[in-house]
Amino acid sequence: MERKITVSQIEKAAREAYEESKDVKGGLNANYIPYLANVDPDLFGLSVTLTDGTCFNFGDTQYKFGIESVSKVPTAVLAMIQHTPDGVLRQIGADATGLPFNSIFAILLENDHPSTPLVNAGAITACSMVAPQGDPAEKWKAITGNISDLCASDPVLLDELYESETATNFNNRAISWLLKNYNRIYDEVDMSLDLYTRQCSLGITSSQLAVMGATLANGGLNPVSGKQVCDKEIASKTVTLIASVGFYQHTGDWLFTSGIPAKTGVGGGVMGVMPGLFGIAAFAPPLDDAGNSVKAQTAIKKFMQKLDLGIFSGDKVSIVEG
Numbered sequence: 001m002e003r004k005i006t007v008s009q010i011e012k013a014a015r016e017a018y019e020e021s022k023d024v025k026g027g028l029n030a031n032y033i034p035y036l037a038n039v040d041p042d043l044f045g046l047s048v049t050l051t052d053g054t055c056f057n058f059g060d061t062q063y064k065f066g067i068e069s070v071s072k073v074p075t076a077v078l079a080m081i082q083h084t085p086d087g088v089l090r091q092i093g094a095d096a097t098g099l100p101f102n103s104i105f106a107i108l109l110e111n112d113h114p115s116t117p118l119v120n121a122g123a124i125t126a127c128s129m130v131a132p133q134g135d136p137a138e139k140w141k142a143i144t145g146n147i148s149d150l151c152a153s154d155p156v157l158l159d160e161l162y163e164s165e166t167a168t169n170f171n172n173r174a175i176s177w178l179l180k181n182y183n184r185i186y187d188e189v190d191m192s193l194d195l196y197t198r199q200c201s202l203g204i205t206s207s208q209l210a211v212m213g214a215t216l217a218n219g220g221l222n223p224v225s226g227k228q229v230c231d232k233e234i235a236s237k238t239v240t241l242i243a244s245v246g247f248y249q250h251t252g253d254w255l256f257t258s259g260i261p262a263k264t265g266v267g268g269g270v271m272g273v274m275p276g277l278f279g280i281a282a283f284a285p286p287l288d289d290a291g292n293s294v295k296a297q298t299a300i301k302k303f304m305q306k307l308d309l310g311i312f313s314g315d316k317v318s319i320v321e322g
């Protein structure tokens with residue numbers, strides 16, 4: 001079915017989704033990273049950016065929270081830019097693990113394969129693949145520069161979060177060395193892990209993540225800056241990765257109930273991509289048992305329901321003035 005949705009319908013749906021989700025209770029801040037445990041649990045923001053660059057923001061959309069696992073998305077984009085999607089498929093993979101984000105068991109089960117750049121193992125491997133090899137400062141520049149391009153503004157390193165993660169990332173150290181054992185780390189091990197830990201510790205706003213989502217929804221062309229960040233194939237492959245594993249072991253339930261591919265992070269951020277239409281991001285620290293923000297999930301689902309949208313609906317939806 002051909003459908004037209006007006007810009008003001010989208011704004012209204014976002015405002016209502018925000019208002020109706022504000023008082024949703026439940027969940028707990030991530031407690032395995034001390035910094036995250038202490039973030040104000042009542043913070044909440046919802047942002048939408050359309051593929052024409054129009055932005056809507058409600059609530060705490062300028063608060064810089066830890067990007068955490070949402071950072072796996074831009075680094076997957078960068079790895080595909082530098083090594084092609086086939087290279088990433090070969091060197092990392094694109095399979096959902098069906099297991100928690102930091103699973104060691106998943107690496108053993110996959111028979112030495114990190115599975116996908118959107119779980120910890122694959123994301124550490126992706127950091128090891130970032131060029132130029134052997135040069136942590138330039139690699140870091142490439143990682144953050146790519147995030148700036150996707151968001152049309154810069155992320156900032158949250159030093160306290162970085163220290164907190166570095167002091168407690170024992171599980172990720174185990175993952176890194178296990179991957180090294182399987183020849184799946186393509187640069188120096190500790191440096192690759194440090195880059196991963198640092199990228200997770202970047203402060204980002206929901207408003208920035210909505211622009212990143214809109215860039216992916218727009219075939220890699222950032223609608224705010226006008227810059228072509230990656231080609232259309234990479235943007236589309238990135239959405240495929242998000243759809244298959246963005247919510248870890250709850251990905252199927254999420255896609256089934258929300259109708260939108262989205263990536264979460266334990267900092268409380270969720271970034272959704274609706275190809276051709278918009279990017280959406282919500283942020284609220286309390287998480288469910290799989291590490292996904294309770295309030296952000298509610299707000300995004302409500303928004304999708306109000307507009308009767310779903311990526312697999314078969315509708316040809318266009319956004320029009322009005």
Ligand code: GLU
Binds near residue numbers: 069070291
């Ligand atoms: N830095 C976190 C970790 O590696 C990210 C996890 C997440 O957001 O899912 O454990």
